Amino acid sequence: MLCIKNGIVVDGVSPKPYKADILVDGDKIVEIDYGLSTSADTVIDATGKYVLPGLVDAHCHLREPGFEYKEDIGSGTRSAVAGGFTSIACMPNTKPVVDNGALVRFIKMRAREEEAAKVYPIAAVTKGLNGEELTEMWELKEAGAVALSDDGRPIMNSRIMRLALQYAKGLHMLIISHCEDLELAGDGVMNEGYMSTVLGFKGISRAAEEVMVARDIILAETLDAPIHIAHVSTRGSVELIRQAKRRGVKVTCETAPHYFSATDEWVDGYDANTKVNPPLRTGDDVEAIKEGLRDGTIDIIATDHAPHHRDEKEVEYSLAASGISGFETAFSLAYTHLVEAGVISLPQLVEKMSKRPAEILNIEGGKLEVGKTADIIVVDLARVFTVDVSQFYSKGKNSPFHGHTLKGKVVHTIVDGRVIMENERITV
Amino acid sequence: MALKNKDLLGLRGLSKDEIEEILDTAELMKYILEQDHKRTPHLQGRSIVTLFYENSTRTRLSFELASKYMSASMANVSASSSSVAKGESLIDTGKTIESMGADVIVIRHPVSGAPHLLAKHVKASVINAGDGINEHPTQALLDMFTIRQKKGTLCKLKVAIIGDILHSRVARSNIWGLTTMGAEVRVAGPATLIPPDIEGMGVKVFYNADNAIKGADVVMGLRLQKERQQKGLLPSIREYTSLFGINRERMLLARKDALIMHPGPINRGVEISSDIADGEQSSINEQVTNGVAVRMALLYLLTRRNKDAMH
Numbered sequence: 001m002l003c004i005k006n007g008i009v010v011d012g013v014s015p016k017p018y019k020a021d022i023l024v025d026g027d028k029i030v031e032i033d034y035g036l037s038t039s040a041d042t043v044i045d046a047t048g049k050y051v052l053p054g055l056v057d058a059h060c061h062l063r064e065p066g067f068e069y070k071e072d073i074g075s076g077t078r079s080a081v082a083g084g085f086t087s088i089a090c091m092p093n094t095k096p097v098v099d100n101g102a103l104v105r106f107i108k109m110r111a112r113e114e115e116a117a118k119v120y121p122i123a124a125v126t127k128g129l130n131g132e133e134l135t136e137m138w139e140l141k142e143a144g145a146v147a148l149s150d151d152g153r154p155i156m157n158s159r160i161m162r163l164a165l166q167y168a169k170g171l172h173m174l175i176i177s178h179c180e181d182l183e184l185a186g187d188g189v190m191n192e193g194y195m196s197t198v199l200g201f202k203g204i205s206r207a208a209e210e211v212m213v214a215r216d217i218i219l220a221e222t223l224d225a226p227i228h229i230a231h232v233s234t235r236g237s238v239e240l241i242r243q244a245k246r247r248g249v250k251v252t253c254e255t256a257p258h259y260f261s262a263t264d265e266w267v268d269g270y271d272a273n274t275k276v277n278p279p280l281r282t283g284d285d286v287e288a289i290k291e292g293l294r295d296g297t298i299d300i301i302a303t304d305h306a307p308h309h310r311d312e313k314e315v316e317y318s319l320a321a322s323g324i325s326g327f328e329t330a331f332s333l334a335y336t337h338l339v340e341a342g343v344i345s346l347p348q349l350v351e352k353m354s355k356r357p358a359e360i361l362n363i364e365g366g367k368l369e370v371g372k373t374a375d376i377i378v379v380d381l382a383r384v385f386t387v388d389v390s391q392f393y394s395k396g397k398n399s400p401f402h403g404h405t406l407k408g409k410v411v412h413t414i415v416d417g418r419v420i421m422e423n424e425r426i427t428v
Numbered sequence: 429m430a431l432k433n434k435d436l437l438g439l440r441g442l443s444k445d446e447i448e449e450i451l452d453t454a455e456l457m458k459y460i461l462e463q464d465h466k467r468t469p470h471l472q473g474r475s476i477v478t479l480f481y482e483n484s485t486r487t488r489l490s491f492e493l494a495s496k497y498m499s500a501s502m503a504n505v506s507a508s509s510s511s512v513a514k515g516e517s518l519i520d521t522g523k524t525i526e527s528m529g530a531d532v533i534v535i536r537h538p539v540s541g542a543p544h545l546l547a548k549h550v551k552a553s554v555i556n557a558g559d560g561i562n563e564h565p566t567q568a569l570l571d572m573f574t575i576r577q578k579k580g581t582l583c584k585l586k587v588a589i590i591g592d593i594l595h596s597r598v599a600r601s602n603i604w605g606l607t608t609m610g611a612e613v614r615v616a617g618p619a620t621l622i623p624p625d626i627e628g629m630g631v632k633v634f635y636n637a638d639n640a641i642k643g644a645d646v647v648m649g650l651r652l653q654k655e656r657q658q659k660g661l662l663p664s665i666r667e668y669t670s671l672f673g674i675n676r677e678r679m680l681l682a683r684k685d686a687l688i689m690h691p692g693p694i695n696r697g698v699e700i701s702s703d704i705a706d707g708e709q710s711s712i713n714e715q716v717t718n719g720v721a722v723r724m725a726l727l728y729l730l731t732r733r734n735k736d737a738m739h
């Protein structure tokens with residue numbers, strides 16, 4: 001038995017936080033009440049801290065198999081737990097690509113061996129991410145894939161995208177779209193605008209993202225099929241999705257913490273840790289992303305955790321790999337820039353980082369209720385700290401937030417009733 | 429008065445005082461160049477290495493002669509553009525060169541920001557001899573030096589830069605430098621070759637060469653890469669030349685004593701007509717001479733800075 005005592009609970013269901021103890025037996029929550037007197041063998045004192053459902057990440061890259069030098073399922077799931085994520089969905093752009101049932105099972109097996117965060121594989125939409133031939137989606141679903149995506153690459157051929165949405169709809173599978181028109185993006189390396197002009201870079205226009213968001217909305221709308229738009233980064237995309245939702249299109253979307261915490265001005269200095277796809281946008285886009293989170297247009301916050309090796313980042317900007325190591329800063333960035341800044345409330349944050357992602361992926365999690373699986377985190381919202389990438393559990397130290405001061409930190413993480421992180425230390 | 433930073437990475441962020449210091453020093457260097465015996469001991473015991481990832485005869489030669497006239501040891505490292513893609517680390521290469529005793533590394537690189545990356549990882553002074561489409565500060569300094577010599581000042585001069593502004597590191601450096609010195613900079617080119625929001629850098633944008641050239645004290649042409657047309661940025665070179673080519677007729681719109689400049693090498697008959705390039709208003713050859721003087725000045729100022737810091 002495990003008891004989390006004296007914390008303030010945000011349970012993902014009640015609109016208001018309340019003070020309570022949570023009793024866990026095995027992997028289940030058995031009691032939530034104030035002043036529980038128990039003989040639990042493990043007691044976590046959460047006095048002055050908040051107790052939330054474990055975070056759920058709908059978009060990350062674990063790099064195994066194939067790119068273990070960047071990250072593997074062991075380091076990736078520990079990094080996730082360190083960031084408060086108890087369930088994560090990983091993208092299939094590994095080597096080989098996760099486009100068959102055997103690889104889906106392999107990832108699940110590897111994650112079980114590591115005993116850290118629970119991993120839900122997302123499988124490819126097209127074979128080898130080639131954008132041409134559909135994968136065997138039924139087999140992938142049977143093997144345990146929770147969604148389909150060619151993330152990292154757009155499906156440029158609109159006909160293939162339409163067929164994929166159609167076929168997946170018949171199997172009740174969700175397609176997650178990485179929206180990027182490669183022709184428009186060209187050889188751009190950062191957001192197109194004043195900063196790309198100042199720094200002497202070819203730019204990636206917002207249109208490269210928005211034309212694909214518009215296309216995907218139209219395809220989903222005409223098929224009445226669900227679609228999830230990955231990493232929304234521009235004002236225009238938010239507006240397209242807002243209008244589509246009003247019309248009743250089955251579109252959901254995510255943004256990533258860097259799209260509300262950083263701008264293209266950060267590229268000044270040519271630090272490749274600011275290189276990410278889609279690129280960091282302008283302050284105006286950041287405002288629009290926040291507004292989209294506030295009014296519900298943007299359903300969830302996903303990390304797009306994209307670890308890379310140092311050697312892939314300490315190079316000329318145009319040659320550097322794109323992506324940010326995101327697990328271990330996600331909650332703190334969201335708390336600092338959204339909750340502390342008054343954009344959304346803490347219960348809304350829990351909704352966007354735990355409850356809604358679980359709903360969208362149709363997996364367990366997101367709620368603290370008696371009888372539910374005990375995926376729980378304890379966060380210290382008063383904690384002010386400086387991000388230090390050398391302390392990351394992830395192999396990927398590529399974060400533009402290194403050295404930045406943030407507020408709010410995950411201190412304990414409980415997965416399936418087991419304390420995997422205690423006092424900011426991973427125990428497995 | 430000395431330069432604030434150990435490196436010269438760009439004219440962005442360089443103060444008016446620093447630019448003036450460089451141009452004033454270049455005056456002295458030009459005097460030395462005009463002597464029969466072109467040698468000074470200013471850089472004796474110093475070692476300069478050029479590291480070029482792109483071909484360039486004139487810029488490299490200019491740095492080489494500048495070093496030799498001032499008695500420095502100098503070596504050239506040629507790395508092909510393909511070696512960039514092959515993953516030979518720029519940082520490793522830079523550190524190797526530094527370990528062999530280089531005081532100054534002059535780098536040209538096809539990727540914007542590469543000199544900045546190198547500068548962060550070596551103690552030697554780094555001079556940017558052109559990075560991607562970002563900056564080419566020594567070219568802009570020699571342009572400014574040339575203008576100042578001809579016109580006496582840079583302040584309030586109307587300078588029209590005509591052509592492919594988007595891909596021009598020469599244009600970017602000139603814009604930073606000239607606006608800092610108080611000149612009025614106009615840029616003109618096809619809309620597909622004007623970078624977004626460039627007005628924010630303090631320039632006036634024209635999509636018509638005639639309007640940009642009208643009343644100008646200086647008209648600067650830029651090299652037009654033929655591949656821009658292949659990539660769809662231009663319908664044809666012919667149309668480009670008729671709209672933006674610098675020719676005698678257009679020059680009648682400029683001030684009578686207007687200076688004509690071009691960083692070279694010239695596509696004759698494309699961005700500038702031969703009679704204008706070779707005419708008496710043209711300072712294209714003098715730009716080359718001044719290039720050596722400006723680079724001597726920079727090498728002197730940067731190595732002197734190191735010395736000051738040591739004592």
Ligand SMILES: [Zn+2]
Pocket residue numbers: 151152153178230231277278
């Ligand atoms: Zn993506």
Ligand SMILES: [Zn+2]
Pocket residue numbers: 059060061091151152304306
């Ligand atoms: Zn991704």
